[in-house]
Amino acid sequence: MRSTELSALGVREAAAAIRAGALSPVELVDACLARIRALDGGLKAWAHVDERGARATAREREAEAREGRLRGPLHGVPVGVKDIFDVAGLPTTGGARPFAHTRPSVDATAVTRLRAAGAIVLGKTVTTEFAYRDPAPTRNPWNPAHTPGGSSAGSAAALGARMAPLALGSQTVGSVLRPAAYCGVVGFKGTHGLVPVAGVIPLAWSLDHVGVLARSVADVALAMSVLSGKDLEPTVVGAPRLALAPELLGRASREVAAHVEAVADACARAGATVSKVELPATFRGLHAAGLTVLEAEAAAYHAPSFAKHADDYGSEMRSLIEAGLGHPAAAYIQANRARLAFREDVMPLLMAHDALLCPTAPAPAPAGLGSTGDGSLCAPWSNAGVPAISLPSGIAPSGLPHAIQLVQAAGASARLLGVAAWCERVLGFSQAPVV
Numbered sequence: 001m002r003s004t005e006l007s008a009l010g011v012r013e014a015a016a017a018i019r020a021g022a023l024s025p026v027e028l029v030d031a032c033l034a035r036i037r038a039l040d041g042g043l044k045a046w047a048h049v050d051e052r053g054a055r056a057t058a059r060e061r062e063a064e065a066r067e068g069r070l071r072g073p074l075h076g077v078p079v080g081v082k083d084i085f086d087v088a089g090l091p092t093t094g095g096a097r098p099f100a101h102t103r104p105s106v107d108a109t110a111v112t113r114l115r116a117a118g119a120i121v122l123g124k125t126v127t128t129e130f131a132y133r134d135p136a137p138t139r140n141p142w143n144p145a146h147t148p149g150g151s152s153a154g155s156a157a158a159l160g161a162r163m164a165p166l167a168l169g170s171q172t173v174g175s176v177l178r179p180a181a182y183c184g185v186v187g188f189k190g191t192h193g194l195v196p197v198a199g200v201i202p203l204a205w206s207l208d209h210v211g212v213l214a215r216s217v218a219d220v221a222l223a224m225s226v227l228s229g230k231d232l233e234p235t236v237v238g239a240p241r242l243a244l245a246p247e248l249l250g251r252a253s254r255e256v257a258a259h260v261e262a263v264a265d266a267c268a269r270a271g272a273t274v275s276k277v278e279l280p281a282t283f284r285g286l287h288a289a290g291l292t293v294l295e296a297e298a299a300a301y302h303a304p305s306f307a308k309h310a311d312d313y314g315s316e317m318r319s320l321i322e323a324g325l326g327h328p329a330a331a332y333i334q335a336n337r338a339r340l341a342f343r344e345d346v347m348p349l350l351m352a353h354d355a356l357l358c359p360t361a362p363a364p365a366p367a368g369l370g371s372t373g374d375g376s377l378c379a380p381w382s383n384a385g386v387p388a389i390s391l392p393s394g395i396a397p398s399g400l401p402h403a404i405q406l407v408q409a410a411g412a413s414a415r416l417l418g419v420a421a422w423c424e425r426v427l428g429f430s431q432a433p434v435v
Helices: 003-007 011-019 025-043 051-066 109-116 153-160 177-183 217-228 254-269 281-312 315-325 329-351 379-384 413-427
Strands: 046-049 078-082 120-125 167-171 186-189 209-214 241-244 273-276 355-359 388-395 401-407
Touching: 003 025, 011 025, 011 051, 011 217, 025 046, 025 051, 025 078, 025 120, 025 153, 046 153, 051 120, 078 153, 109 120, 109 167, 109 217, 120 153, 153 167, 153 177, 153 209, 167 177, 177 186, 177 209, 177 388, 177 401, 186 217, 186 413, 209 217, 217 388, 217 413, 241 254, 254 273, 254 355, 254 388, 254 401, 254 413, 281 315, 281 329, 281 379, 329 379, 355 413, 388 413, 401 413
Parallel strands: 078 120, 078 167, 241 273, 241 355
Antiparallel strands: 046 120, 167 209, 186 209, 186 388, 355 401, 388 401
16 A cells, blocks of 8 residues: 555554554554655644654554554554643643743643553644634645634644544634634544543633544544543434524525535435524623633633743734733623523533534635634534534535534533434545645
């Protein structure tokens, strides 16, 4: 098999081939590294590539596989790690200036779990500064004149460009699902707290989620089972009950709204029941409440560093912290209560359906690198702490990917993944960027 074919393997395909003795972890890692060397000068998806460490680990996994000592379901599978997660011995920069750089000696919990399952860390993928809105230099593999989104910019671009079969991301607003949508891959975050955030630079504790990016729902489910320590094998569904909220479609461009409606029609023809629903009244104040929580919690974490290094922060991050420092405690508490009220109010609606179908982003990836795009359609589900997934669903006239978002109630990740797998089969998306 050629190097380009190896680098295009998904997580389950690669793991199965390694278990069967048909694929060497060394060959797979070398194929991914060759792809990175060939493409990353233009895409800038990687903050640090650990060629020596990845190859050494690959040799260990290869020897273990030959002896029948498989560590777990990800044995020999390469992974990229967003550069806000600690990886022992590698720099953690957070996408920031040198004042914030560290070289940890202990892995983040998520990285520990991936390694225990046999995964091989290729290196650190680029993040926007402290996982907020100051853009990173990473480019979109479908069109380098467009943003890959943020803050998991490097993880999404690396997956889209077939540099790795799996990558870690994080989402506080829309930082896993939006870049996944822009780069034509699958992005998933579970219920808040499903995966520990220990060893991850926080943005807002109440909203931060560990997520993953891969190229299929099955791959995402396998990775999330490892990361959560729970069996998240997708629940088998027949004809799902899908909810469609016109209010969310109204916040997207005409092109995207029409695309999501076309997806809903395709699902209905395949047997799904599609019902229009109205979001609870508490949705109206959710954006402002979520932003206040984000500002206050980001300021609480960064205050000591900000007092010394304010000029070293990017403009977006600086504005976020300054706004948070100005919030009285009462405003923060009221905002958090409003956020939790929406969570409580929306749960019955989500539980009454197999998934809420909506756009991931208002439009495909915007042109230019001055913005990471609009995360407003992901934000409600980060604020509510419920599981959400983005699936590539077509190609826009611009040549950029379209995507849909599916949402379910807290604690129902396996149910959501089952619906996503059903929709994935209906959509049949298989395109990849030409890079």
